[in-house]
Amino acid sequence: MSEEVLINITPQETRIAMVENGVLQEINIERSRSRGMVGNIYRGRVTRVLPGMEAAFIDIGEERAAFLHVSDVELSLAAETATELESATPSIETLLRTGQNLLVQVIKDPIGTKGARLTTEITIPSRYLVYVPNGRNIGVSSRIEDKTERDRLKTGLAELIVEEEGALEGVGGLILRTAAEGVEEEQLRHDYRFLRRLWSNLAERRQQMTDPGLVYEDLPLALRTLRDTLGQFVEKIRIDSRETYHRAIAFAEEMVPDILPIVEHYPGERPIFELHNIEEEIQRALEKRVALKSGGYIVIDQTEAMTTIDVNTGAFVGHKTLEETIFKTNLEAAASIARQLRLRNLGGIIIIDFIDMAEPEHRVQVHQALNRALERDHARTKVCDVSTLGLVEMTRKRTRESLEHVLCETCPVCAGRGSVKTAETVCYEIFREVTRDARQYQPKSMLVIASASVIDRLREEDSTSLAELQEFIGVPLKLQIDLHYLPEQYDIVLM
Template identity: 35%
Template sequence: MNKELIINAAPAGVEIALLEDKKLVELHNEKADANFAVGDLYLGKVKKLIPGLNAAFVDVGFEKDAFLHYTDLSPYARSIIKFTQMAMNDKDEKGFDFSKFQSEPEIIKTGKINEVLNGKPNVLVQILKEPIAAKGPRLSCEISLPGRFVVVTPFNEIVAVSKKIHSSEERKRLHKIVEAIRPKNFGVIVRTAAEGKTTAELHQDLLALIESWQTIQKNLKGATAPVRVMSEENKTTSILRDLLSADFNKIVVNDKNLFAVTQQYIQRIAPDKTDIVSLYNNGLPIFDQFGVTKQVKSSFGKTVNLPSGAYLIIEHTEALHVIDVNSGYKSVSNNQEDNALGTNLEAAEEIARQLRLRDIGGIIVVDFIDMKLPDNKRKVQEAMEAFMKTDRAKHSVLPVSKFGLLQITRQRMRPEVNINTSEACPVCNGTGKISSTLLLEDEIEKRLNYLVTSSHKNLTLVVHPIVHSHLTKGFFSSIIKKWKKKFRIKLKAQANTNYQLIEFRFFDEHDEEIKF
C-alpha cells in the first residue's frame, strides 16, 4: 500500500490529506489559532465538584469548563497534584530532580471525586477530547507523552509492550531493553513501530520525551491557572509520528517553512526517508493537482456513490449515525443473494473509509441489503473488521443482526468533519441545491459503463449545450472520443437547450430513451 501526505498551507491554517493507493482516507484541518488539541497539557483550576456524576469541572481557559471524570483521574492522581504544587512553587533555578520525587499512594478505582480533589486544587491535566458542539474539552490526569517508538507515562514504574508485536521473543527483547534504560518514576509503553529497533534508537526517543517532561516541569514554575503548559506537536508531525512507515512514498508541501519543519522532523525520526519530502510550487492549487479536491467533492454529502452503481446514504441523528446501503442499478448475477453479498462487501470497504475520512464517532448503525445465508452475514462482518484494521481510532464491530443491521462503535476524538458539497444552482439562482457539477462527468461515465455491460453498443447522449461543449471540446482529444475508444462503442453527443445544466439522458439506436 502506497501512502502519500499532501499538505496545503494557507493563512487560515493547514489542511492535510492522507492518500492510500491514491484514495483519500483522512482529511485533517489545523487552524492557525487552534487551541485545546488532543494531547495538549494544561494547568487547570478545579471549579466545581459534582458528586452525583463523580466528576469535576475544570477551568482550562476554554469558554466552557472542561469535564474530568473520576475514571480519568489516573491511579496516581495524588502524585500529580503533589507534583503540580511542587513545580509551581519550586525556587530552584534548575528545578527539582524528578527521579527523587516521592509518589503518593494510588487512589482506589471505586473512590469519590471529592476525596481526591477536595479543596479544588490546581492540577496538571491533558486534553482527552477536543471541544465538541456545546461541550467543553474532556480531560484526563493520566499523563502520557507519545514518541515515535515509545510512550512515556510519568509517576509509575510499569513497562508494557504493544500487543500488536506478535513475536514473544521480540516482546521480551524490547521489554528487557526498556527496563534497562528507563529512568526512575517513568513508566514506558513500547509502540508497534519499535519492532526490530536498536537500543540506541529506543534510548534516543526516550531521552527526547524525558526532555519534554523537564520542559513541562519548568513551564509550571510560577504559572497561574488556567494556562497551557505544553502543546502537542503540530498536526503534520503528529501524523508522521504515528503513521510513517515503509509504505510512505511521498510527502508534498506547498509552504517553504512547513517544508523545512517537515524535512527536519523526517531527518530526525527516519533519516533514510528524507528524500520523500518535496516542495510544491506549481501554479495549480496543490489539492487540485493531486486529485484531493475532486475526491472531497465526491466523498462528502448525504449520498456517496460507489463505482459499481451502488450508493450509500449517510445521515446523522443526535444519538447515532445511520448508513443505508442501496444497490442502485448494480447487478453482478441473476442470484439475488449473490448480488446482495457483492454490494455489501463493496459498501463495507467504502464505509470503513468514510468513518476515517469524516472522523465519525459514537454509535454507527449500517443497514446492509438483506441476506438470508448466515455465512454471507459473517463474511460481511469479517470484511468490515478487516477494512477497519487501518483505523487508528478504537472501534468495535458487532455481527450482522437478523434484520440486516450491523452496529459499530468508534472512538470520538474531535468534531466530525463536515464539508458542504452542494453549490448554488445556476438555473434557479440558488433557491435550491444540486450535486456539484464537478462530478457530472464521472456520473455520466459510470452510467455509460453500466450500459456497455448491458450490451448497448450504439448510444446517443443528450445534454445541456454548455456540457455538450465541454464533452466535445478538441476534435481528436475530446471526452466523447475518449469514451468511444475506452468502451469500443458508437457514441454521439447532442445538445438540447431545454435540458437543465446537469441533466443528461441516454438513447439507443432506435431513439428510445434508456431508463435507469
C-alpha cells in the same frame, strides 16, 4: 500497498491528505484560529464536582470549562483524601475537591456545546515511545504481534533505562509504539532522553505557574503527522510550502531521521490537492449519498446521538440470485463504509443497516470484510456481529470534530432538520394566527409579510380561502413579499 501524504499549507489552515493507491483515505484539517487541543497539557483547577455524574468541571484557562470523568482520574490523586474505608473504585468526591489544582491533558477536543475532555494520566509521545510520568511499567503496542520482537524491545528498553537512571523505579512508565518495531537501541535511547528532558522542562514550567493555563502545547498538525501517523508503506511526503518543508526537515533530522529520504517539497504552480483530485473528493465526502461501483449506494446520516448508514442495491441487479446480489452489494459497501468513516472522521456510535441476508454465512463474511477494512484505521473501533435484521452496531473513537462539522455549519433555513415546511403548511399557520390575532386585538386591518412562495400561494391556490377568512374575521388583509424572508418566516402586522 503504497501510501502518499500530501500536505497543503496556507496562512489560514493546514490540510493533510492520506492517499493509498491513488485513493484519498483520510483528510485532516487544522485552522490557525482554532487549533485542536488534543495532546495539550494544562495546569487545571477544579471548579465544580458533580457526584451525580461522577465527573468534575476543570478550569484550564480557556473560554469553556473542561470535563473530567472519574474513569480518567489517576487514582494516586486520591492520596490526600483517601481513607481506609474507601472502596476499590473511588467516587469522584474522594478523588477531587473544589479548588484543587492538578495537571491534566486533553484527550478529546471540544465538540459542539461540550467542552474538552481531560485525563490526569499524562502521556507524552515521541516517534518510538510514549512517556507516562505517573506509570510504572513498560508496555508494548498490541500491533507488534511477534512475541520475540516484543520481548526484545521490552528487555532492551528496561536495560537502557537502568543504564541512564541507575534503576527502573521512580522513572515512570513507557510504551513502545508500533513504529518501534525493528529499531535499534540507539534510536530508543535518543527518544528516551528527549522525553525525559521534555518532562523536566514541563514540570518546571508547571511549578512556576499560579493560575490555570497551558503548560505544554502539542506539535502543529504537519509535524504531528510526521511523528505519529506514518507507516511502513508511505513512499512520499509532499509539502507545498517551502517554509514548512524546511521545518519538517529540521524536525525529521532531530526526531525521525528515517523518513528524510521521502520528504520532498512540491513547487508546482497547480495546487497540490487539485493535482490529485483531493478537492473533488472532499466535496463528495460532504454529501449524504455515496455511490458504489456496482451501481448500489450507501446513505450516511450524521446526528448528534449517532451516525446511521443505510446500504441499498440501487441500480445493481446482479447476474445470479437475489441473495447473491445482496451479498455482493453488502461486501462492496463494507469496504466503502470503512473508508468513509476515516475520510469523514465519523466517531461515536455508528449503526450500519446492511441489506437483509438470508444466509448466516453471508452475514459472517460481511462482518469479516468490515473488520478487515477497518484494520488500517488509526482510530480505535469496536464492531458487533451482524444481527438477524442486517444491522451492525459499532463504535469509533472520536477525538476531534468530523469533517462536516469542521467545514460546514447548521443550515439557517431548516436549522439542521434537512427539510423546510411547504408553502401550503406556512399559509395554514398564517390563517390560524390571523384568526387568533383578529379575535384578541380587533385591528382595523392586517398586513401579512412573507416569502415570495408563500405570498404567491395566498394570491393563487389559496385565494378563495383567504377571501373566506377575511369575510369571517371582518378585517381586510394585505399581502407583502419580502425577498429576504426564509420559506418558513412570516410576520403579521396589526394596523
